[in-house]
Amino acid sequence: MAEQKKMVNDITAMYEDFAKWYTDVVKKAELAEYTSVKGCMVIRPYGYAIWENIQKIMDSMFKATGHENVCMPMFIPESLLEKEKDHVEGFAPEVAWVTHGGSEKLEERLCVRPTSETLFCEHYKQIIHSYRDLPKLYNQWVSVVRWEKTTRPFLRTREFLWQEGHTIHATAEEAKAETVKMLNVYADFCENVLAMPVVKGVKTEKERFAGAEDTYTIEALMHDGKALQSGTSHYFGDGFAKAFEIQYMDKDNTLKTPYQTSWGTTTRLIGAIIMTHGDDNGLVLPPKIAPVQVVVIPIAQHKEGVLDKAQELCDRLSKICRVKSDVSENSPGWKFAEYEMKGVPLRVEIGPKDIEKNQCVIVRRDNREKYFVSLDELEAKIPELLEEVHKGLYNKALERRSNMTYTAKTLDELKDIADNKPGFIKAMWCGDRACEDKLKEYAGVTSRCIPFEQEHIGDTCVCCGKPADKMLYWGKAY
Amino acid sequence: MAEQKKMVNDITAMYEDFAKWYTDVVKKAELAEYTSVKGCMVIRPYGYAIWENIQKIMDSMFKATGHENVCMPMFIPESLLEKEKDHVEGFAPEVAWVTHGGSEKLEERLCVRPTSETLFCEHYKQIIHSYRDLPKLYNQWVSVVRWEKTTRPFLRTREFLWQEGHTIHATAEEAKAETVKMLNVYADFCENVLAMPVVKGVKTEKERFAGAEDTYTIEALMHDGKALQSGTSHYFGDGFAKAFEIQYMDKDNTLKTPYQTSWGTTTRLIGAIIMTHGDDNGLVLPPKIAPVQVVVIPIAQHKEGVLDKAQELCDRLSKICRVKSDVSENSPGWKFAEYEMKGVPLRVEIGPKDIEKNQCVIVRRDNREKYFVSLDELEAKIPELLEEVHKGLYNKALERRSNMTYTAKTLDELKDIADNKPGFIKAMWCGDRACEDKLKEYAGVTSRCIPFEQEHIGDTCVCCGKPADKMLYWGKAY
Numbered sequence: 001m002a003e004q005k006k007m008v009n010d011i012t013a014m015y016e017d018f019a020k021w022y023t024d025v026v027k028k029a030e031l032a033e034y035t036s037v038k039g040c041m042v043i044r045p046y047g048y049a050i051w052e053n054i055q056k057i058m059d060s061m062f063k064a065t066g067h068e069n070v071c072m073p074m075f076i077p078e079s080l081l082e083k084e085k086d087h088v089e090g091f092a093p094e095v096a097w098v099t100h101g102g103s104e105k106l107e108e109r110l111c112v113r114p115t116s117e118t119l120f121c122e123h124y125k126q127i128i129h130s131y132r133d134l135p136k137l138y139n140q141w142v143s144v145v146r147w148e149k150t151t152r153p154f155l156r157t158r159e160f161l162w163q164e165g166h167t168i169h170a171t172a173e174e175a176k177a178e179t180v181k182m183l184n185v186y187a188d189f190c191e192n193v194l195a196m197p198v199v200k201g202v203k204t205e206k207e208r209f210a211g212a213e214d215t216y217t218i219e220a221l222m223h224d225g226k227a228l229q230s231g232t233s234h235y236f237g238d239g240f241a242k243a244f245e246i247q248y249m250d251k252d253n254t255l256k257t258p259y260q261t262s263w264g265t266t267t268r269l270i271g272a273i274i275m276t277h278g279d280d281n282g283l284v285l286p287p288k289i290a291p292v293q294v295v296v297i298p299i300a301q302h303k304e305g306v307l308d309k310a311q312e313l314c315d316r317l318s319k320i321c322r323v324k325s326d327v328s329e330n331s332p333g334w335k336f337a338e339y340e341m342k343g344v345p346l347r348v349e350i351g352p353k354d355i356e357k358n359q360c361v362i363v364r365r366d367n368r369e370k371y372f373v374s375l376d377e378l379e380a381k382i383p384e385l386l387e388e389v390h391k392g393l394y395n396k397a398l399e400r401r402s403n404m405t406y407t408a409k410t411l412d413e414l415k416d417i418a419d420n421k422p423g424f425i426k427a428m429w430c431g432d433r434a435c436e437d438k439l440k441e442y443a444g445v446t447s448r449c450i451p452f453e454q455e456h457i458g459d460t461c462v463c464c465g466k467p468a469d470k471m472l473y474w475g476k477a478y
Numbered sequence: 479m480a481e482q483k484k485m486v487n488d489i490t491a492m493y494e495d496f497a498k499w500y501t502d503v504v505k506k507a508e509l510a511e512y513t514s515v516k517g518c519m520v521i522r523p524y525g526y527a528i529w530e531n532i533q534k535i536m537d538s539m540f541k542a543t544g545h546e547n548v549c550m551p552m553f554i555p556e557s558l559l560e561k562e563k564d565h566v567e568g569f570a571p572e573v574a575w576v577t578h579g580g581s582e583k584l585e586e587r588l589c590v591r592p593t594s595e596t597l598f599c600e601h602y603k604q605i606i607h608s609y610r611d612l613p614k615l616y617n618q619w620v621s622v623v624r625w626e627k628t629t630r631p632f633l634r635t636r637e638f639l640w641q642e643g644h645t646i647h648a649t650a651e652e653a654k655a656e657t658v659k660m661l662n663v664y665a666d667f668c669e670n671v672l673a674m675p676v677v678k679g680v681k682t683e684k685e686r687f688a689g690a691e692d693t694y695t696i697e698a699l700m701h702d703g704k705a706l707q708s709g710t711s712h713y714f715g716d717g718f719a720k721a722f723e724i725q726y727m728d729k730d731n732t733l734k735t736p737y738q739t740s741w742g743t744t745t746r747l748i749g750a751i752i753m754t755h756g757d758d759n760g761l762v763l764p765p766k767i768a769p770v771q772v773v774v775i776p777i778a779q780h781k782e783g784v785l786d787k788a789q790e791l792c793d794r795l796s797k798i799c800r801v802k803s804d805v806s807e808n809s810p811g812w813k814f815a816e817y818e819m820k821g822v823p824l825r826v827e828i829g830p831k832d833i834e835k836n837q838c839v840i841v842r843r844d845n846r847e848k849y850f851v852s853l854d855e856l857e858a859k860i861p862e863l864l865e866e867v868h869k870g871l872y873n874k875a876l877e878r879r880s881n882m883t884y885t886a887k888t889l890d891e892l893k894d895i896a897d898n899k900p901g902f903i904k905a906m907w908c909g910d911r912a913c914e915d916k917l918k919e920y921a922g923v924t925s926r927c928i929p930f931e932q933e934h935i936g937d938t939c940v941c942c943g944k945p946a947d948k949m950l951y952w953g954k955a956y
Binding site for chain 1: 550554
């Protein structure tokens with residue numbers, strides 16, 4: 001293990017002020033910048049490049065599971081939003097309303113979509129007539145607007161980028177299977193692309209999406225012990241279809257009502273990456289989504305042959321990874337700190353002595369381990385190390401989550417953990433909304449999910465003591 | 479040349495009603511669908527897949543010319559929009575205004591961006607301090623809103639998808655060079671990707687973008703002889719920078735004002751593709767952006783071995799192009815018409831007799847030419863034919879444009895052409911706004927551009943007869 005000296009001095013230390021550390025990383029790593037509209041941010045090139053990599057990989061996973069991209073309008077007429085009762089109740093309080101086009105007052109107000117179920121339903125009604133028209137497996141990459149009171153870059157913004165999948169099926173079974181399938185795609189993505197372990201489960205009724213019969217979720221644990229809901233997948237039953245009068249003629253010549261799902265992930269995932277892998281030196285990026293996977297830094301670059309060699313390595317590596325070289329006149333120390341702060345997974349150093357020995361020095365961002373690698377083995381070693389960085393990040397996050405997950409059997413125990421030990425709390429629950437409300441009020445925790453992987457940790461509700469057969473994850477959350 | 483029989487009967491013929499033909503193609507080929515909000519459309523999977531292909535290729539061209547993607551918010555505070563006088567005058571009459579967030583009235587109205595110059599300026603002011611911070615070469619892929627009165631799918635919609643490039647430079651020369659460079663990228667894209675010839679030129683002052691010192695444009699000619707402005711690139715000088723007080727410290731330690739550009743293309747390009755290449759059988763897609771480049775259709779598919787062979791060809795072709803096979807129970811005739819209507823560039827037919835002869839039949843969409851190709855040569859022949867389709871489409875469009883471009887030396891001549899011969903009119907212009915207005919009023923034509931490639935067709939203004947040294951393209955336009 002190499003030395004752990006602190007190289008970036010203008011980022012607040014995590015333990016001093018986690019929220020400030022987060023904002024420092026967002027700004028210093030040039031991921032995003034504020035604008036004059038509260039809660040709306042500029043996503044800068046480095047931040048947007050991360051989002052592009054997320055999009056590219058996730059989009060290919062959606063297409064591999066048979067989904068097609070579409071694009072719905074951003075405006076929803078008020079009367080359309082109101083068609084499904086639970087849905088409008090959930091969203092109307094937080095939508096932005098367009099009332100004028102130019103100088104003319106609109107006959108009907110339009111909201112900027114907070115989510116697009118109602119638009120998809122309107123469209124389904126136009127295009128679905130027969131069983132032959134089912135299923136439709138759609139997705140769109142757009143931005144949506146929710147007029148939040150408290151906002152933070154990536155984690156909670158009034159406008160955010162996301163993908164929203166919307167599907168419609170002939171049967172409830174098929175729609176339910178889709179809901180779970182897409183949750184698994186999300187979990188797969190978080191673990192195998194973002195190196196971020198997640199708990200898969202179903203939300204309680206209280207935490208469900210407005211209009212859904214069931215909401216599935218993946219929950220990740222951040223560095224500070226707070227949970228981050230990282231993706232959700234909703235099963236709607238036939239509620240929306242009935243409200244919008246969508247029907248299809250089945251093979252048996254009877255009219256039937258189809259079943260729907262929707263599922264979404266957002267630019268919040270960038271916040272999750274920062275708070276899962278980041279450290280006091282700044283960002284640490286999982287290799288698969290890092291805009292720059294390898295940075296080549298020449299040492300003593302004024303010496304003959306160094307810059308040429310750095311360029312040669314960069315050219316070679318560009319064939320197998322996203323690489324850049326920094327040949328600016330800044331000192332190597334400055335460059336080391338800069339690319340550490342930006343979370344570049346691997347640094348390749350090349351100087352006169354290395355050239356003499358036909359080697360280079362490779363340093364991992366995640367644990368600062370240093371390798372002397374023969375230049376002949378570069379193409380073999382780099383992908384191997386990128387894979388190891390990925391695994392290292394995943395294991396470190398998994399271990400932290402494991403260390404920060406507690407079990408509570410009584411209300412006092414739960415309250416004590418909630419007050420003193422940031423993290424997940426596993427506890428039994430009777431299924432009663434009153435107990436859920438009480439845990440929130442008394443201990444400040446909300447139910448994160450009823451995990452698919454249940455454990456037997458008791459038979460009575462942590463709150464009321466009545467019989468309970470569900471083990472839940474509880475916690476404080478972003 | 480193969481037979482030219484009409485295979486799709488539910489598309490209005492072009493000569494009967496061009497506007498209806500256009501709408502039929504949009505709907506029958508499932509490119510887009512209307513919504514309950516006037517001027518806002520659903521872009522359906524087939525239409526969106528075209529846009530994705532456009533994006534992918536164009537984005538790589540932007541990146542190859544050094545541009546980075548970012549994402550600005552969709553909202554512009556009224557006071558920000560008002561900072562540049564000409565700009566707000568041009569756009570304020572056609573913006574959508576957000577006045578409420580949830581149930582609360584906003585302190586200041588926000589418009590949904592009609593274009594993002596003001597947002598970029600606000601951001602530049604935050605991040606540009608020194609000559610080292612220049613240039614910034616940005617682009618974003620978003621949607622914008624303009625409250626148009628008359629709307630048509632893809633051609634003029636209230637919300638449309640686009641990319642908007644925004645750059646800022648230390649010198650006017652550099653900014654001017656960027657403006658022209660990006661116009662050339664657009665022209666290159668239209669000709670080499672969309673197989674659509676364009677005229678490159680500069681707009682007259684009257685037709686300039688609000689706030690620009692110069693607007694460059696590419697103009698294409700549609701099937702019906704109307705012009706379609708297909709992309710524009712604007713040079714702003716230092717007007718915006720002054721209005722927004724953006725300054726940088728130069729090497730010589732003096733504060734200087736930078737120079738800006740912006741440039742954009744939109745989903746209107748899909749309208750351009752339809753109206754440049756389409757015919758009475760529907761869509762004809764240029765191979766480079768066709769979602770499906772080759773469709774494999776089994777003939778007598780109930781016969782042993784046919785479906786397997788079709789699948790085998792599809793698997794082989796999937797390695798070199800975007801291919802699908804249609805093994806549905808519809809008749810081959812139905813399938814031929816369906817994929818013609820959808821504009822698939824090449825159709826591969828494979829039946830028992832073909833299998834016997836180790837061959838397949840390939841039919842081009844653009845001219846219906848038929849080829850008998852040995853299955854051993856498939857991988858060589860398909861890319862070659864796709865390239866020929868591209869060239870065929872380009873040449874056909876170029877020839878049509880050439881046949882539909884007229885020269886006028888007098889006002890009567892111009893009026894006669896404008897009334898009777900749809901197309902471009904080349905004519906000299908003195909540079910006087912009054913003459914431009916008169917041509918619009920008297921002959922119904924607008925100036926399309928002052929082309930880079932000037933021709934000497936006279937020395938006097940077509941309108942007033944005074945000395946003129948500029949040859950312009952005039953026409954009716956979308």
